[in-house]
Amino acid sequence: MDHDGVLAWVADYERAWREGNVYAVERLFSPGVRYHRSPYEPVDVGHDGVKAFWLEDDGQTFSMEARVVALEAETAVVRVLVNYLAPTRQDYTDLWVLRFADDGRVEDFDEWACWPGKPYSATST
Numbered sequence: 001m002d003h004d005g006v007l008a009w010v011a012d013y014e015r016a017w018r019e020g021n022v023y024a025v026e027r028l029f030s031p032g033v034r035y036h037r038s039p040y041e042p043v044d045v046g047h048d049g050v051k052a053f054w055l056e057d058d059g060q061t062f063s064m065e066a067r068v069v070a071l072e073a074e075t076a077v078v079r080v081l082v083n084y085l086a087p088t089r090q091d092y093t094d095l096w097v098l099r100f101a102d103d104g105r106v107e108d109f110d111e112w113a114c115w116p117g118k119p120y121s122a123t124s125t
Contacts (some may be wrong), residue, residue, distance in 0.1 A: 001100045003068050006076040009098070009106065010066045018062070022051040030107040037111055061085040074100045091116055 009028065016024030025047050029035070035044040035053065044053050062084045070077040080094040092115050099108035 001071070001074055001076060001104070003071060005104065006068050006071060006078065006098070006100075007066065009100075009104070010078055010080070010096075014064050014066075017054070020054070022054050025050045025054065028105060029109070030101045030103070030105045033105075033107055033109065035109045039110070039112065069095075074102075076100070 012024070013028055015021075016028065029047065029050055032046055033050060035050045037044065037053065044050050062082055064083075065081045067079050068076055069079050076096075076098045078096045078098065080092075080096055082092040082094065084090045084092075092113050094114070095112040097108075097110040097112070098106050101107040
């Protein structure tokens with residue numbers, strides 16, 4: 001996988017997410033994909049697992065900007081800025097760790113999301 005290929009995949013992902021196109025899951029992800037929404041949440045496995053997660057989206061309007069920050073062989077790290085605009089305003093800065101299969105689809109998707117106003121260190125209350 002190369003830099004332009006990673007950005008093309010991310011653009012396809014964004015387009016599919018924006019359109020609510022669960023059928024694109026099969027084009028974007030390998031059949032046995034492991035989709036980690038968060039390092040501490042259960043993993044969605046396979047096309048059906050990712051489709052079920054995508055169907056949870058409530059159709060919010062968003063903007064998205066992505067930049068490849070690291071790329072080695074089949075693994076890419078992408079910094080993604082997402083701004084949900086309506087009905088609820090929420091900004092996220094994500095790191096996606098993407099492992100690509102030989103066919104250009106992602107076989108492992110690992111998302112690390114951060115958002116403003118949330119603690120970034122372990123504190124006791």
